[in-house]
Amino acid sequence: MYGLSRGTQAVLSIAQPLVAALLADGSPSPGRLALATVGGLAGFLAVFATNDLMDAGVDGRRFATHLRADTGPDIDSAGARHPLAQGLLTRRLALGWIAGLSVLALVIGALLNPVCVLLFLLAALLEVVYCRLATVTPYKFLLSGVMVAVGASAGWFAFRTSVDPLPLGLFVLWMFAWEIGGRNIPNDLADVAEDVRLGIRTVPVVYGARPAVWLAGGFLLVAFAASGVLMVVAWPVFGVVGLVGTLAVGVLTLLRPALLLVRDPGAALPAFNLATFHPVGVLAALVAALLLR
Template sequence: MTFVAAPAKALFAFSRGTQATLSVAQPLIAALIADDRPAPQRLAAAALAAFAGFFAVFALNDLLDIDMDRRRFAHPRPYEGTDLDGVGGRHPLARGRLSRRAALAWIGGLGLVAVVITALLSWVCVALFAVAALLQVLYCRLATVTPYKFLVSGVMVAVGGSVGWFTVSTVVDPLRLGLFLVWMAAWEIGGRNIPNDLADLDEDRHLGVRTLPVVHGPRAGAATACGFLLVAGAASCALAWVALGSFGPPGLVGTVLVTAATLVRPGLALLRRPEPPLALAVFNRASFQPVGVLAVLAVGLATTG
């Protein structure tokens, strides 16, 4: 059992499995606001493709950053803290817990599953998945080039999340889809990207990684993150209002409460105290916002049913 468990744990950590699993909520929300009564088999196929796709893309990030991550461990964070990205161990490929051959096979196999399923659902989904993967590559290549690469990350997550919409519908509602895209991009930037950069401030300084907190300081990073978190919160609540027929009053109230607890309150706390340990806590809490919104949307659909 230990012989099997060790590689499985390394692969889970390689794909940042906890974060990848939470991310599946994004395309599922897009699917349910596009069609609140989708065919169950299409929704199940979309969920399976999302699992495979997110596990592949998160792993691709670690593969592309392997050399930098190897150097990262020479200057680890000067503090301890729970990190959703580190469940199972941070960067197992860079630590030698996983071979490059196994890493390539894992990414290739998962990517193939995601592409085949999305192709069966819609070729638009295949194109969007490919764009998201290319944006991930671009983001990694910009690590030491510009602190504004967080914009690429925001677009990448918005594009990836929108795949869910086109798994169940070919009709575009500009307002609903537009609010969803703004929400996803702002949530990624303010809730995950910049807080994660602030949490890694000391490591990134040693590595020459250009992030907003490194180049412009922790306070500017925290202020920018807070601004994007407020935009994300407003967009998600506006989406729940616009799609009230799907969310229902319970879903709308639930979205407001979830957003206040996972985005607004943590963002304001970070603005007051722009410190790496708190930034990591903001990252962890914000990661649960789409899952919370998906849960209250499901309740709304059940009660408006």
Template sequence: MSTAQPRTNQPVMLQVRLFLALSRTPHGIIDLATPVLAAMMCLGGFPPARVLWLGILTAFAGYTSVYALNDLVDYRTDRKRFEKNLLSGGPDDLDSIFLRHPIASGDLSPGKALVWTIFWGLAALAGALALNPFCVVIFLAACLLETVYCLAWQKSCLKVFVSGAVKTAGPVAAIYAVDPRPSYHFLVLLFFWLFFWEVGGQNVPNDWADVEEDREIHASTFPVLYGPAFTANVVLISLGLTVCLGVMTVIHSRLPYTLAVAAASVAAGVWHLLLPAFRLYARRDRDAALELFNRSSYYPAAMLVIVIVGSLV
């Protein structure tokens, strides 16, 4: 069996693109909206400038490291996709803007990827320690859960719920960075709000888009195991809960004008989540799944804009 070998003597800018592809940096930058959103909802406005910028840098380091960790742990599995010519990513996939799985493709060596992952992981740990030592615990737990998620690819479709917990780590850490003793009621609401967004708007649609290649390598996902009808219901229920929990989280936050912000959050949820989810339910194809994945990726950013406007009025 042939295996991809890392390519050497690549131009510097190509090397940079490979590292950015490894960490899915375009998606990671969009994800930065989520911890900022959580912090602002917790405080009712902008955090102090030092906390805000340190938090953004720490979140960037954390997302960069965890996304890279995903490819590191998964690269042998992803290599099977290359060997069978199964990869379906393209310009319409937010996670494939640069290149999909650069380690598995042989464009980036595992050693370089490991150094990159450790560097950004240490940067995230340093920032988390400066913000609140408990944030270190949250980051390490996220890394552990991400590893569990990757290792469970053939074992259980319930790994999607592990992914939901990983995606909430950033915003939960952001809350503890600005308030060492947050309202647990608000914390629980925010956790499940973003948890169901990740399940219905990110993980399951992404698995749906990859269903043909996942079936070939015997991956355990909802689309592979239960088919489009059941999976479409999982998506709709999860995103319906997301919109409802978004309203409840806004109302229990410290934001001014909570009713107006809650109404705007419903509009954002309809546009970014429910409309593409109903389109996926009707069409049940890869293009509709990718449309939902891409549009839902911007849902936290849309919510952040709403919260900023509500805070400044």
């Protein structure tokens, strides 16, 4: 079950809506924050498991033909890589797991703000469409960015009913660019050999590794810029600690992965792993800023 829901990735992903929550409310209620954390975890576990369920057929062929060469630790594969495709879980058990988690996420979302329910449903729908486009178009990476931005934005609405266009817009752009440049394209770079055999269309498969690297690097630069501008906008709440901390985390988890990819496209997994920790690092910086305020 941990592998089906990509447990490590799901736990780390909680940082995304929590950052949005702190941006929306610099002094969140601990009880509400705990409820949002549980709901967010349930939602991420359900969506990641849905991805494995939708891709079970393709992943089954992946395991039947060839496994990706071991190029180092992969956060996405912690627990077991595609356990449903490997026959480690039954489809019925996977469906029950996803349904239970989804109900929990929806109930908590409804308690916090009905908008959170709509955002969760939209993110789940985008995940399904993304999986369906696996062999259709390499531009599905755009859907991946939108899906992550939508899911992360639920944290804002869990603590605030109104929309503040500038900070929320910068946050959406930040999450959109980070997902594409830090996770989606690097993950595709690591899977090129398998994807070619399976007919999966990704940017590196269709256009080559070097254009994919520059595209990922461009999105990582956008994410770095958006996060910095956002912290300037949020200066009254997070101050110098929030700004400097966010920029420092960005150098390590956005700019460094970009540099790794430019130097060597084969370093896709190390770049992916580094970028995955970006929201967690920013969350830590913002919490520190609030505690020192």
